[in-house]
Amino acid sequence: xxxxxxxxxxxxxxxxxxxxxxxxxxxxxxxxxxxxxxxxxxxxxxxxxxxxxxxxxxxxxxxxxxxxxxxxxxxxxxxxxxxxxxxxxxxxxxxxxxxxxxxxxxxxxxxxxxxxxxxxxxxxxxxxxxxxxxxxxxxxxxxxxxxxxxxxxxxxxxxxxxxxxxxxxxxxxxxxxxxxxxxxxxxxxxxxxxxxxxxxxxxxxxxxxxxxxxxxxxxxxxxxxxxxxxxxxxxxxxxxxxxxxxxxxxxxxxxxxxxx
Amino acid sequence: xxxxxxxxxxxxxxxxxxxxxxxxxxxxxxxxxxxxxxxxxxxxxxxxxxxxxxxxxxxxxxxxxxxxxxxxxxxxxxxxxxxxxxxxxxxxxxxxxxxxxxxxxxxxxxxxxxxxxxxxxxxxxxxxxxxxxxxxxxxxxxxxxxxxxxxxxxxxxxxxxxxxxxxxxxxxxxxxxxxxxxxxxxxxxxxxxxxxxxxxxxxxxxxxxxxxxxxxxxxxxxxxxxxxxxxxxxxxxxxxxxxxxxxxxxxxxxxxxxxxxxxxxxxxxxxxxxxxxxxxxx
Numbered sequence: 179x180x181x182x183x184x185x186x187x188x189x190x191x192x193x194x195x196x197x198x199x200x201x202x203x204x205x206x207x208x209x210x211x212x213x214x215x216x217x218x219x220x221x222x223x224x225x226x227x228x229x230x231x232x233x234x235x236x237x238x239x240x241x242x243x244x245x246x247x248x249x250x251x252x253x254x255x256x257x258x259x260x261x262x263x264x265x266x267x268x269x270x271x272x273x274x275x276x277x278x279x280x281x282x283x284x285x286x287x288x289x290x291x292x293x294x295x296x297x298x299x300x301x302x303x304x305x306x307x308x309x310x311x312x313x314x315x316x317x318x319x320x321x322x323x324x325x326x327x328x329x330x331x332x333x334x335x336x337x338x339x340x341x342x343x344x345x346x347x348x349x350x351x352x353x354x355x356x357x358x359x360x361x362x363x364x365x366x367x368x369x370x371x372x373x374x375x376x377x378x379x380x381x382x383x384x385x386x387x388x389x390x391x392x393x394x395x396x397x398x399x400x401x402x403x404x405x406x407x408x409x410x411x412x413x414x415x416x417x418x419x420x421x422x423x424x425x426x427x428x429x430x431x432x433x434x435x436x437x438x
Numbered sequence: 439x440x441x442x443x444x445x446x447x448x449x450x451x452x453x454x455x456x457x458x459x460x461x462x463x464x465x466x467x468x469x470x471x472x473x474x475x476x477x478x479x480x481x482x483x484x485x486x487x488x489x490x491x492x493x494x495x496x497x498x499x500x501x502x503x504x505x506x507x508x509x510x511x512x513x514x515x516x517x518x519x520x521x522x523x524x525x526x527x528x529x530x531x532x533x534x535x536x537x538x539x540x541x542x543x544x545x546x547x548x549x550x551x552x553x554x555x556x557x558x559x560x561x562x563x564x565x566x567x568x569x570x571x572x573x574x575x576x577x578x579x580x581x582x583x584x585x586x587x588x589x590x591x592x593x594x595x596x597x598x599x600x601x602x603x604x605x606x607x608x609x610x611x612x613x614x615x616x617x618x619x620x621x622x623x624x625x626x627x628x629x630x631x632x633x634x635x636x637x638x639x640x641x642x643x644x645x646x647x648x649x650x651x652x653x654x655x656x657x658x659x660x661x662x663x664x665x666x667x668x669x670x671x672x673x674x675x676x677x678x679x680x681x682x683x684x685x686x687x688x689x690x691x692x693x694x695x696x697x698x699x700x701x702x703x704x705x706x707x708x709x710x711x712x713x714x715x716x717x718x719x720x
Contacts, residue, residue, distance in 0.1 A: 239611060244540035271617030281608040285630040295616035298626050344612065351616055 187215035187385045188236065188273075188355055193250040195231050195240060201409060203228035203235075208250045209411045211404055213355070218377060218386040220396035220417065223406035224432070229389045232406065233357050236387065237273035238266040254355070271295075274353035278360040280340035282332035282347075289328040291343055295351035310350050318346035319376050338369025345376065349384075356380065358388040362395065374399050393433060397421050405429045476702065483695025491696060495664050496678070499687045506697055508664040509678040513704075515666070516579050516658050516674055517648045520586030521640070528591045528643070529636075532598020537624050547595075554592035562588040563653030571657055579665065579672030582658025586647040593646060597639025601632045634716050641712035645705045651676035675701045 192208030203209065209232060213219050221229040231240075238259060240246040251258045259269045283291050290297065292311045301307060311328070315321040320342040324335070332343060341361060348356060358377075362370040377386060377399050390396050396403050397417060404414040405426075413420060413429045424430040490505045497504030531551065535544055566585035571577060605628050613623035629636065651674075654660075659671040660681060675697045682694035 237615065239615070242611070242614070267614075267617055267619050270615055274617075275611075275615035277608060277612060277615075279608055281606070281612045283609065283612070283627055283631070285627075285633070294613070294627075295618065298613075298616075298618050298622050347612075347616065353617075 184217075185215040186212045187255065188213040188387075189253045190232070190236070191251040191253065193232070193235055193252060194248070195228075195235050196247045196249075197243070198245040202246075203231045203406075203409045204250070204411075206410055211411060211414055213385060213387055214402065215385050216381055216383070217401040218381050218388060218399055219402040219404065220400035221387065221389045221404050221406060222391075222393060222396050222432075223412075225391070227406040228409040229404075229406045230359055232411075233359055233387060233389050234275075236355070236357055237270050237275055239275065241266050271351055272353055273355040273357060274348035274351065275357045276341075276344050276348050276359065276361050278363050280337050280344055280364065282335065282340045282343050284331075284333045286332060287329050288324050288332045288335070288343065291332045292346045292350050294347060311346075314346040314350035317349050317376075317380065318342045319372055320346055336369075338365050338372065341365060341369065341373065342376070345373070349380075353384065355385045355387065358386065360389050360391060363391065370395075393421075405432060407432070479695050479698050479702065483692060483697075483699045486689075486692040486696035487699065491693075491700075496662050496693075498662075499685065499690065502689065506673075506675070506678055506693060506700075508661060509673040509675045509697065510700065511664060511666075512579065512658070512661070512673040513648055513675045513701075515668065516582045516654070516672055517586055517644060519580065519583035519668060520590060520647055521644050523583060523587035524590035524594055524643070525640070528594025529598050531591070531595035532602065533624060533629075535595065535599040536602035537620075537628065551592040551595045554588075555596065558652070559589055559650050560652035560655070562586075563655060563657050566653065566657045574669075577657060577659035577671040579658050579668040579670065582654045582672060582674070583668065585653035585657045586650060589650065589653060590643040590647050593643040594639060597642065598636060601635030601639060602628060604635065605631045638712040638716040641708050641715070645708040645712075648708070649676055649701060649705060651680045655680075675704075 189210075189212045190208075191210050192204070193210070194202065194204040194208045196202035196205070211219075211232075213236075221233060223229050234240055235248055236252055240248055248260060250260075252260060254269065254272065258264070259266075259273075283294060286294065289311055292314050293307050296307060296310055312321065312325075315324065320339060323339060324330075324343075332340065335343060341364075345356075345361070362373050365373070374395065377388070380386060381401075388396075388400065400417045402415065403417045403420045405412045405420065405424075405428075407428055413424060413426045415425075420429065421433055424433060488505075490503060491507075492505060492510060493507055494503070494505035495508045496506055531547055534541055535547060535551075538544070563585045565588055566581045570581035570584045574581070609627055609631055610623055613627045614620065618626075654674055654677050658674055658677065660677045661671045661673045665672045679694045679697040679701070682690040682697065685691070
C-alpha cells in the first residue's frame with residue numbers, strides 16, 4: 179500500500195477566541211494548527227486550557243454565544259470559514275461535531291435521529307434515507323444492536339449506545355471533518371473501547387479532531403497531538419514524538435503527570 | 439460539648455419549630471379562604487346544578503327551570519377563538535425571547551409583556567371595543583375573543599419563553615452541528631422537546647381567560663339564547679354570573695352560584711389536564 183501524502187485539510191491561523199472581557203484562547207498571538215486529511219489529531223491539556231473553545235471555533239459553534247468573538251482565520255480546503263458571506267450552516271454540513279454528553283434527540287426514534295440531518299433539510303426519498311441510516315449506523319458500530327428496533331425512541335438506548343448514535347447521526351450527513359469533544363468522557367471502558375476502535379475505522383474517510391482529557395486515549399488513537407495550556411497551544415507534533423520526545427518542558431511536565 | 443453550645447442548639451431547634459408552625463398556619467389560612475368560597479358556592483348553587491343546567495338555555499325571570507347552556511357553550515367558543523388568535527403571536531414572542539436572546543427587540547418585548555401581564559383585564563376589553571366593536575358596528579363574540587386573545591398573548595409569551603429556556607442547549611447545538619438552519623432546529627427539535635410544557639402554558643392561559651368577565655362586558659356583551667355565530671353577541675359564564683348576581687331574583691342568584699361552580703370545575707379540570715401533560719415528559 180502506498181502511503182498517501184500528507185495533505186492539510188483544515189488549518190487555523192492565528193486564531194483567537196474571546197469571551198466578553200474575559201481572557202480567551204490564543205490571546206497571546208493566536209493558535210496556528212494544521213489538521214491533516216484523514217488523520218486523527220488529538221487536543222490535550224488540563225481543564226480550562228481552551229481545547230474545547232478552540233474545537234468549537236472550527237465549525238463556528240461560537241456564533242451562538244453573543245459574547246464570543248473570533249479573530250484570525252480557519253481555513254477549510256484553503257477557504258476561510260470566517261470570511262464575510264460564508265454561511266455557517268454550510269460550514270457545519272462539512273464539519274460535523276460530536277459532543278461530550280450523549281445527546282440523542284429525545285423526541286425522535288433511533289431511525290429519525292440518524293436521519294435528522296437529511297430529513298430536516300428536505301430529503302424525503304425513502305430508499306436514500308434507509309440506505310444512509312443503515313450505512314451510518316454500521317459505520318458507528320451500532321447497526322447490529324438496533325436494527326430490529328429502529329422505530330423505538332432513542333431515549334431508551336444506553337449512554338454508550340446514545341453516543342454511538344450521535345456519531346452515526348453526524349456521519350449520516352457525510353461530513354469531511356468530524357470534531358469530537360471528549361466523546362468518551364461519560365462512558366464506561368467497554369463503550370470507550372468501542373468508540374476508539376470506531377475512530378480508527380472512520381479515519382479512512384474522515385478527518386478527525388478529538389479533545390480528550392485522557393492522555394492514554396490520545397496516545398492510542400491519534401496521529402498528531404496538540405498540547406494546550408492556559409489558553410495557548412504549547413506544542414504540536416506527531417503523537418509519538420510529542421509523547422516520547424516533547425520539545426517544551428511544560429509538555430513534558432504534563433505528560434509525565436507532574437500537573438494537570 | 440459545652441453547656442452554652444448545647445443551649446444555643448436547642449434554641450435553634452425551637453426557632454425552627456416556631457417558623458415551621460407559622461408557615462403551616464399561613465398555608466392553612468390561604469386554603470381556608472379557598473375552601474370557604476367553594477363550600478359557600480356549593481351550599482348556594484349545588485341545588486341549581488342538574489342536567490337542564492347544561493342542556494337548556496336560560497329562561498326569562500320568574501319562569502322556573504332552564505339552564506345556562508348558552509353561557510357554557512359561549513365560554514368555550516369565545517375563549518377557544520381567543521386562544522386561536524393569541525397562539526401564533528404569544529408563541530412567536532416567546533420563541534424570540536428564548537431562542538434569540540441577543541435580538542435587539544427583546545428588552546422592549548420583555549418590558550411590554552411584563553406590563554401587559556399586570557394590566558387590568560378591562561383595558562383589554564376597551565382595546566377590543568375600539569379595534570373590533572366600533573368598526574364592526576356592534577357587540578360580538580369575535581370582539582370578546584379579541585379581548586381575551588390580547589389578555590392571553592403576554593401569558594403565552596412568558597410561559598413559552600420559560601419552557602423553551604429549560605430545553606438543554608445541547609439539543610440546539612447538536613442540531614446546528616448537523617448543518618441545520620436555526621429556524622429548522624427550533625421548529626423540529628426544540629419545540630417538540632418542550633411540547634409538554636408548551637401545552638401546559640397554553641392550557642393555563644386558556645383557563646385564566648375563561649374566568650374573565652370584565653373584558654367581555656362591552657365586547658361579547660352576553661346573550662340569553664344560544665348563539666353560535668361569532669359575529670353576534672355571545673354569552674359566557676363570567677358575564678352571566680355577573681348579570682345574575684346583580685339581579686333581584688332568587689332563582690338567578692342560585693344559578694349565578696352554580697355558574698361559579700361550573701367555572702371553578704372547568705378551571706380545575708384544565709389545570710389538572712395541564713399538570714398531567716407536563717408530567718409526561720417528551
